[in-house]
């Protein structure tokens with residue numbers, strides 16, 4: 085078991101590209117080695133030691149490595165990008181693309197996550213205890229596939245385009261989701277415990293559960309009557325018919 | 338008086354009947370010469386393969402590609418071929434690079450140069466789009482460039498053909514080349530682009546074009562005859578009707594037969610047929626679709642009035658972009674892909690759809706096979722240009738892959754072994770064991786495209802040619818390409834030296850200098866059209882601009898400032 089604790093030393097104004105903060109990169113490295121890893125702050129090349137105090141306890145492979153970011157890092161992007169194993173715990177907020185492309189392991193964000201949390205993730209788990217903003221579990225700009233696997237849980241609210249272009253995996257939002265969750269979806273399951281607006285726009289297939297209210301419904305969904313799933317009665321819709329979609333939208337009654 | 342002599346190279350220069358000989362190549366002031374002085378800089382080729390600089394006679398590198406870039410931010414991060422794709426940071430010499438199918442302009446220049454290519458032809462622009470295209474040309478470094486101008490669904494062209502007014506047709510074609518600073522005449526899905534304005538298409542060369550009393554056949558013959566009457570260096574360059582449609586073989590054969598009656602004004606084809614792979618399908622639907630390459634090849638082997646290029650497919654992500662608007666609409670619907678589509682006023686249509694080709698899909702596997710079959714079944718390499726219809730069939734950085742496929746039956750069989758069974762009775766490639774040699778490859782990638790385009794100073798290494806030379810880390814007398822295809826592919830992707838206009842622009846696969854390239858264009862108007870005909874044309878055009886165009890006539894023509902290093906070609910007037 086290896087524990088790496090990163091304690092923020094300052095609050096940068098310009099975002100820091102930190103795709104190297106992963107168990108895969110940190111595994112087996114000393115505090116000095118991790119501190120010397122280069123990163124970009126805007127157009128300036130810095131090291132992790134410029135931003136964090138680094139403390140390392142033990143040594144292990146990626147699966148046995150836990151990274152604790154002991155504070156708020158709302159301007160540190162791409163934490164946990166493409167990680168395959170291990171654990172990251174952030175005791176505060178994170179900037180965009182946390183956990184993008186991750187395939188294994190787990191990330192816990194105790195504060196809020198900015199846009200594109202879990203972008204294109206294929207495996208592993210992300211838990212955001214606060215809110216997330218746009219495109220949670222979404223895709224890369226221009227791609228036709230967003231999240232493909234794994235599980236993304238957001239205990240608070242999310243803004244627009246939750247699970248955009250989703251191709252697999254599972255998303256759970258315990259609060260509300262704003263506009264167009266599941267837009268352009270191919271597959272996967274989204275559950276929204278709160279309210280939302282215009283779910284499933286241009287959804288091709290996939291499943292969306294809305295346990296709160298749908299504040300505005302797309303006209304291009306077909307009402308299929310009621311259906312009970314896991315003891316809850318929903319009104320079932322299929323669509324989006326504007327795209328000959330076969331997606332299923334369950335709205336609690 | 339910059340002089341250079343390349344020694345110890347194994348030289349392939351088919352136009353001058355040099356087939357793998359240890360000739361010296363002398364360069365002076367950017368040109369190939371017969372000899373140089375004792376003080377000339379010596380470049381030791383160390384027994385490596387030496388060819389003229391590559392000529393890509395059909396690529397989509399400026400114009401529409403910009404819309405494709407906007408549509409595909411994701412392409413910017415693709416890097417299937419390290420060193421020739423994907424994001425690369427700025428260096429002291431180079432701009433940053435991104436992309437695979439739609440790289441930024443600078444990357445296009447760098448990467449073609451690394452491949453040993455020195456001249457490229459943008460295959461499809463409307464005159465309306467030409468100014469923008471020249472702006473992109475200006476930021477593609479190193480390479481010489483030219484553009485083919487779309488005329489096959491142009492209202493003026495169709496009107497003058499309908500009127501039987503061959504003089505007006507000639508005048509307009511010459512004027513459109515001048516207005517675009519263009520080099521040759523491109524015809525895409527003749528008539529179909531115009532019908533697409535009304536959501537329709539044509540299904541063969543004898544359909545009527547809506548609102549004009551002409552057929553695709555009339556357009557082809559009209560433009561071909563006027564092209565020859567103007568004595569243009571390039572023939573008409575044709576993308577047939579029914580691209581990508583199962584059973585389009587008869588349309589392609591009809592088009593080839595139709596042109597038999599046109600006489601060439603000079604020693605070249607009367608028609609170049611592009612991306613033939615997409616036009617060689619038998620069957621009636623995707624269910625019974627199969628290769629028609631044997632019938633196409635048989636026809637081409639028996640006739641000498643046309644040339645073609647492969648449009649070879651490369652597996653992986655591609656970006657289709659064509660003036661064939663209805664085809665792109667069909668692609669978008671068939672693959673549920675995102676698309677852009679446009680109608681360019683009186684001039685043509687167009688569309689863009691990103692696709693991906695996979696060897697696991699029988700249709701893609703069949704299309705991949707057809708491109709190779711065509712190039713291997715046609716006996717005379719001077720009738721075949723190597724292309725992928727970049728980036729429609731695949732990105733140009735895959736040219737080494739495609740070239741090695743033509744040279745190694747073993748490599749082909751390795752790929753075919755992974756095809757689904759449903760492919761096997763649709764293709765003939767498994768039974769074709771021909772392997773092209775270096776001389777034939779030099780023809781298909783250099784000498785033939787230069788001759789086909791009428792670029793006399795390109796595609797060869799004789800005295801008077803531009804000193805565009807590619808040297809690859811391949812020892813032709815020692816390597817068996819059939820077996821060592823991976824090593825050869827790597828060498829073809831990263832030239833040991835690329836020399837452009839006498840200057841070393843690539844050394845050991847890295848860019849070393851960034852000269853600006855020339856832009857070839859054809860002025861058949863100034864001397865080629867008499868004043869009374871010019872007056873008649875301009876009067877008519879002014880009226881048409883007032884009635885139909887969104888642009889002012891006075892703002893239309895590309896100004897000289899957009900073409901700072903022109904090579905103006907003036908055809909001899911008959």
Ligand SMILES: [Zn+2]
Nearest residue numbers: 395460726729
């Ligand atoms: Zn093309």
